[in-house]
Amino acid sequence: xxxxxxxxxxxxxxxxxxxxxxxxxxxxxxxxxxxxxxxxxxxxxxxxxxxxxxxxxxxxxxxxxxxxxxxxxxxxxxxxxxxxxxxxxxxxxxxxxxxxxxxxxxxxxxxxxxxxxxxxxxxxxxxxxxxxxxxxxxxxxxxxxxxxxxxxxxxxxxxxxxxxxxxxxxxxxxxxxxxxxxxxxxxxxxxxxxxxxxxxxxxxxxxxxxxxxxxxxxxx
Numbered sequence: 563x564x565x566x567x568x569x570x571x572x573x574x575x576x577x578x579x580x581x582x583x584x585x586x587x588x589x590x591x592x593x594x595x596x597x598x599x600x601x602x603x604x605x606x607x608x609x610x611x612x613x614x615x616x617x618x619x620x621x622x623x624x625x626x627x628x629x630x631x632x633x634x635x636x637x638x639x640x641x642x643x644x645x646x647x648x649x650x651x652x653x654x655x656x657x658x659x660x661x662x663x664x665x666x667x668x669x670x671x672x673x674x675x676x677x678x679x680x681x682x683x684x685x686x687x688x689x690x691x692x693x694x695x696x697x698x699x700x701x702x703x704x705x706x707x708x709x710x711x712x713x714x715x716x717x718x719x720x721x722x723x724x725x726x727x728x729x730x731x732x733x734x735x736x737x738x739x740x741x742x743x744x745x746x747x748x749x750x751x752x753x754x755x756x757x758x759x760x761x762x763x764x765x766x767x768x769x770x771x772x773x774x775x776x777x778x779x780x781x782x
Contacts, residue, residue, distance in 0.1 A: 565605065568598040571733070571782055572759050579753035584612065591617030597755050606674040608735075608755075613637070613667045619660040626674025628652040629707075629714075631776055633739070635667035644685065649706050649714075651684040670737050670776065680709040688716055698725055700768075711780035719743070721772040727765040733782025734758045741773035757782070 568575045577597055584593040588603065591614035599607040606626065610633070613619075630637070632648040639658040644650055652658065654676050686706055693702040700723030707714040711732050719741070736743065736756040743750040745764040750756060758764065760782055 563602055565596075565599050565602060567596050567600075568757070569600045571757075574747075574759060574762060575755075575757040576748065576750070577755045579751065582610075582753075587611075587619070589617065589619050592619055598757065601674075604674075608672045608675075608757075609670075611669050611671055613660070613662040613669075615662065615664050615666040617662050617666075621657065621659040623657040624652050624654060624673070627654045627676025627680070628656070628671065628673055629675070630669045630671040631737070631739075633668045633670055635665040636663060637667040637669055638663055642685070645687070645689070647688040649684070649686040649688055651682065651707060653681045653683055654678060656683065675781070677709060677712075680712075682707075682709075693718060698723070701725065712778065713780055714776075714778045717775050717777055719768040719773040719775070721768055721770050723772070724767040725765065727763060729761055729763045730758050730779060730782075731761065732780035733760045733762070735778045735781070737776040739774045739776060741771040742769065743773040743775055744768060 582595045584595055587594050593612045595610040597608040599605050629651050632644050632646050634646055637644045639660050641658060684707060688704060691704055693704050696703045700720035702718040704716040706716065738750050738752050738754045740752055743766065745766045747764060
C-alpha cells in the first residue's frame, strides 16, 4: 500500500509540535511522526522517530540513503553511539541495526532522498564543530553537507535578527531545533518543520528568543 503524506512538493507545508500525531512502527517501542511520505513501509520519507529506552529496530539496508539528526538522547547501532546533535549520512547501499540504550533517542530522519552519485558517509558531532559568520550580522552557520545543488547546514540566529528577502531555488526545508523562527507567514517554535517549494520566497527573522535551525536547500 502506498502512503501519501504531504506528497505534493509544489506546496508549502508547515507542521508544528501541536500537529504531531505519533504512529507505531512495526517494531515495539518505536513511534513515528510522519512529515512527508511517498511509499509503503519502505518509502521516500521525512519523519521524526522516537525510540523508547532499550528499543531496537530490525536490520535494514538504505536503498535510497539515510540522513538523520539526533534531537534527544543517544541513537546507537552496531557502528557507534550518536549523541544529541549528531548529524549522520548513510549512503545508498549502507545498512545497520539500530539498538537503543537506556537514554532512549529521538531523531529527525530523511530516507530515500540521496542522489546515487552522493556516496559520502558522514558523522558530525555538531556540539564540537566551529561556527562561521553568516551573510548578515546575528547569523552563524555550520555547514554539514554539500553535493551539487543541495546544501545542508545549521544556522544559529541571535535574538532580533532580520535576514533579507530571498527566493528558494530548488526549495528549502527547515527544522527548528531551538528557540522560535519567524517569517512574514508565521511563527515556528522548537519542533516545527517547514518545507517551501522551488522559487518560493520569504523574509525570515527572530525576536527575543533567537533560534537554531537545521536547513536544507536546493533539493526540491
